[in-house]
Amino acid sequence: MKYVSTRGRAPVLSFEEAMLTGLARDGGLYVPQSIPQMPKAEIAALAGLSYEEVAFRVMRPFMDAQMTDTRLGEMIERAYGGFEHAARAPLTQLGPNHFLAELFHGPTLAFKDFAMQLIGQLFQDAMKRRGERITIVGATSGDTGSAAIEAFRGLDNVECFILFPQGRVSEVQRRQMTTPDEANVHALALDGDFDDCQAAVKAMFNDFDFRDRVGLTAVNSINWARVLAQVVYFFTSAVALGAPHRPVSFTVPTGNFGDIFAGYIARSMGLPIERLVVATNRNDILHRTLQSGRHEKQGVSSTISPSMDIEVSSNFERALFMAYDRDGAAISRLMEELSRDGGFPVSQGALEALREIYGSGRASEEETGATIRAIHAETGETLCPHSAVGAKVAREHLGATPMITLATAHPAKFPDAVAAATGARPPLPKRMADLYDRPERLTAIANDLGAIESLIEERIAK
Numbered sequence: 001m002k003y004v005s006t007r008g009r010a011p012v013l014s015f016e017e018a019m020l021t022g023l024a025r026d027g028g029l030y031v032p033q034s035i036p037q038m039p040k041a042e043i044a045a046l047a048g049l050s051y052e053e054v055a056f057r058v059m060r061p062f063m064d065a066q067m068t069d070t071r072l073g074e075m076i077e078r079a080y081g082g083f084e085h086a087a088r089a090p091l092t093q094l095g096p097n098h099f100l101a102e103l104f105h106g107p108t109l110a111f112k113d114f115a116m117q118l119i120g121q122l123f124q125d126a127m128k129r130r131g132e133r134i135t136i137v138g139a140t141s142g143d144t145g146s147a148a149i150e151a152f153r154g155l156d157n158v159e160c161f162i163l164f165p166q167g168r169v170s171e172v173q174r175r176q177m178t179t180p181d182e183a184n185v186h187a188l189a190l191d192g193d194f195d196d197c198q199a200a201v202k203a204m205f206n207d208f209d210f211r212d213r214v215g216l217t218a219v220n221s222i223n224w225a226r227v228l229a230q231v232v233y234f235f236t237s238a239v240a241l242g243a244p245h246r247p248v249s250f251t252v253p254t255g256n257f258g259d260i261f262a263g264y265i266a267r268s269m270g271l272p273i274e275r276l277v278v279a280t281n282r283n284d285i286l287h288r289t290l291q292s293g294r295h296e297k298q299g300v301s302s303t304i305s306p307s308m309d310i311e312v313s314s315n316f317e318r319a320l321f322m323a324y325d326r327d328g329a330a331i332s333r334l335m336e337e338l339s340r341d342g343g344f345p346v347s348q349g350a351l352e353a354l355r356e357i358y359g360s361g362r363a364s365e366e367e368t369g370a371t372i373r374a375i376h377a378e379t380g381e382t383l384c385p386h387s388a389v390g391a392k393v394a395r396e397h398l399g400a401t402p403m404i405t406l407a408t409a410h411p412a413k414f415p416d417a418v419a420a421a422t423g424a425r426p427p428l429p430k431r432m433a434d435l436y437d438r439p440e441r442l443t444a445i446a447n448d449l450g451a452i453e454s455l456i457e458e459r460i461a462k
């Protein structure tokens with residue numbers, strides 16, 4: 001499979017090259033040149049298979065010919081072997097025709113582990129074969145960083161730097177980033193918000209000298225390999241509820257649009273997904289865009305679902321690229337308009353294409369808390385605030401088709417918000433019960449590109 005940039009002016013790359021490159025050199029994101037199709041009979045044959053077997057069948061067609069089946073199979077086994085639940089992404093039921101896909105049984109308790117654990121394996125494999133070293137730089141609103149540090153700690157030939165917004169991640173998220181003591185992982189607390197972190201990472205990628213000097217790679221959700229790994233649980237969940245013979249819909253708590261875009265890929269492969277519903281918190285730029293047809297920044301505010309406190313939703317560019325019939329020049333112009341004017345109108349044709357697939361909704365802070373409380377009372381299930389945003393919006397979209405809400409994090413990752421809603425602090429799973437006792441290690445840094453780049457160069461020279 002070959003990969004092209006959403007802005008149409010970067011080299012066409014293989015799967016491995018696209019994975020190692022992260023952000024394209026024209027500022028765009030890599031997408032597959034075409035979407036492999038999975039016929040109905042092949043989808044039906046996924047019923048009853050293990051998560052790992054489904055992962056193999058779904059991802060294989062997107063990879064390069066030189067990837068052997070044995071190597072891929074082994075990497076998938078290692079990636080998901082550390083999950084606490086044998087089903088990896090088990091389904092539970094929240095109400096009539098409303099299901100929850102629990103994506104929080106990985107080592108850092110959020111769905112990011114599905115992609116990051118696999119990417120760790122894929123990167124190490126590629127670096128070993130190429131005899132190269134790389135520097136991974138990521139921005140995080142909390143969960144990506146902890147998942148990345150967990151996946152890359154101690155790996156050979158990889159240095160991993162994570163920028164997180166100082167004071168804006170939960171204590172559990174911070175401790176998951178600052179307590180691993182391996183020398184190749186670095187938690188950097190930036191004086192700014194998540195968009196500042198993301199902008200700093202983008203700027204490092206656009207500094208081509210620096211980028212080449214340190215062998216820079218991104219593992220943010222702009223990295224295609226991450227999106228691909230997330231396609232798998234759309235298949236396992238839908239098949240468990242009767243796909244391909246019965247369609248399903250998904251509601252996805254959304255920030256950077258990576259998770260829901262993976263659902264779009266599953267749908268494009270042939271999985272019968274009726275609706276993909278974007279659930280946003282008060283930072284509702286995507287909901288407003290789908291409602292009004294104008295994509296417009298208004299500023300980010302902090303919420304109890306911090307992993308969704310995002311305004312520049314990077315993967316939305318991939319959705320736009322598809323909605324604009326893969327017109328890279330048009331996407332380039334929109335992205336220029338966004339950074340110059342803070343917004344752009346979506347063309348009528350593209351808006352219709354988006355609305356045909358994506359629904360949307362938002363949850364205020366009060367509604368999020370009320371949903372945690374209500375679902376706890378009705379079912380005994382404790383949702384994290386992100387999953388609660390999803391459940392609230394999903395309930396507004398229930399119909400004849402089964403609805404699956406993605407539970408993106410474990411409630412114990414956000415104990416204060418959950419305790420405020422239910423009165424009870426959700427305990428951490430046993431294997432990380434000592435998280436609050438482990439020593440922390442982090443570096444505070446100004447929101448200044450030069451300072452960040454120098455720090456990275458100093459650290460990798462050691």
Ligand SMILES: *Cc1c(COP(=O)(O)O)cnc(C)c1O
Nearest residue numbers: 143255256257258259307408409
């Ligand atoms: C990252 C994250 C999200 C948002 O996912 P995107 O792929 O960025 O849209 C939602 N919930 C949690 C818990 C997350 O960690």
